[in-house]
Amino acid sequence: MIRKADILSGALLLISLLLSVSCTNEVFLYCDEEDLRECRVAVVLPLSDGQEAQWKQCLEICSKNLADAFCKTGTGVRLVYEWYEEQSPNLREIAEEISSRPDIKAVIGGQYSDDALVLAEVLSVADKPLFTIATTDQLIRGYSSWGNLWAMTETDITQCEVMLSKAIQYGAKSVAMIVDGGSAYGETFVDWFPFQSLELGVKNAGVFVCQGDAEEQARAALATDADFILCAFSHTETLKDVLTTYNSIPHTAKLLMSDTAYMSDVIASLRDLVEGVEGVSFGPDPSSGFEVIYGTIVGRPLAFGESQVYDAAMLIGYASMVQMLHKGMSF
Numbered sequence: 001m002i003r004k005a006d007i008l009s010g011a012l013l014l015i016s017l018l019l020s021v022s023c024t025n026e027v028f029l030y031c032d033e034e035d036l037r038e039c040r041v042a043v044v045l046p047l048s049d050g051q052e053a054q055w056k057q058c059l060e061i062c063s064k065n066l067a068d069a070f071c072k073t074g075t076g077v078r079l080v081y082e083w084y085e086e087q088s089p090n091l092r093e094i095a096e097e098i099s100s101r102p103d104i105k106a107v108i109g110g111q112y113s114d115d116a117l118v119l120a121e122v123l124s125v126a127d128k129p130l131f132t133i134a135t136t137d138q139l140i141r142g143y144s145s146w147g148n149l150w151a152m153t154e155t156d157i158t159q160c161e162v163m164l165s166k167a168i169q170y171g172a173k174s175v176a177m178i179v180d181g182g183s184a185y186g187e188t189f190v191d192w193f194p195f196q197s198l199e200l201g202v203k204n205a206g207v208f209v210c211q212g213d214a215e216e217q218a219r220a221a222l223a224t225d226a227d228f229i230l231c232a233f234s235h236t237e238t239l240k241d242v243l244t245t246y247n248s249i250p251h252t253a254k255l256l257m258s259d260t261a262y263m264s265d266v267i268a269s270l271r272d273l274v275e276g277v278e279g280v281s282f283g284p285d286p287s288s289g290f291e292v293i294y295g296t297i298v299g300r301p302l303a304f305g306e307s308q309v310y311d312a313a314m315l316i317g318y319a320s321m322v323q324m325l326h327k328g329m330s331f
Helices: 004-009 011-022 051-073 091-099 113-126 137-146 156-169 184-200 214-222 236-246 264-274 290-298 306-325
Strands: 037-045 077-085 104-109 130-132 149-151 174-180 203-210 228-232 254-257
Touching: 037 051, 037 091, 037 306, 051 077, 051 290, 051 306, 077 306, 091 113, 104 113, 104 306, 113 130, 113 137, 113 184, 130 306, 137 149, 137 184, 156 184, 156 228, 156 254, 174 184, 174 214, 184 203, 184 228, 203 214, 203 236, 214 236, 236 254, 236 264, 290 306
Parallel strands: 037 077, 037 104, 104 130, 130 149, 174 203, 174 228, 228 254
Antiparallel strands: none
């Protein structure tokens, strides 16, 4: 088993290798990429509406950086990806297939919380590492003892607090919340919003849970005269209905959206409805410079989840390298 301490203690070695590649225009390779040992990774993410191209571009950049760094040492690993549609109706069967294959060393996936829970449930039995960008705290509470879950973002407990803090910074005295019902994603906000609003000293104007009645719940939330309404939706249709209602009746409230409103497929499908919508989204540490460098390479802004997926691939590559250097250590 690769221990987290093993990975962290050797991180400086990998970083120095990567920097030695990126800081010069002249890269001397001491091996061919095909000579590197293959590390096969399953990627289970949404692939529609242009997302597949974004994920592939992101992981190809990481793989190239790793291969260049490892080739400079004359030995190392080469990441090879297998792609699966996260939003497939057969997700559990996909997870079971992946879990049964010894050639797949790790899984990157689970953008949506409910999907990540399915993956974690199946993969934990097979003791196969899962690197997820889903944010529900149910993953941590349910699977942290497994030892092979890598949550690449903070949970929605943090996100809820950040959204509340943002509303307070704008002068909010009362805040309401609308969430999707029946989803692990929404449950985290329902559980923590009342406690955090009390702790931060802002009036809780109510929590409104959508169960196929998003328009009705939006009207009820707007009727509270809350200064801000926080929105956390895992379904695009709920977001669409709430935004349509918000724009159709008079009110003084402002909306703050959770990270799901910033996914590229959501933006593409809702277009004008999300224009000017404000909220929060997880991203890289600004001081790292990753967003600037990555944007320069790909020629576009960093998309939702790309920095976390890049980090996941880098950790898998390094862990595989450690395993190769320390014989007998399982992945």
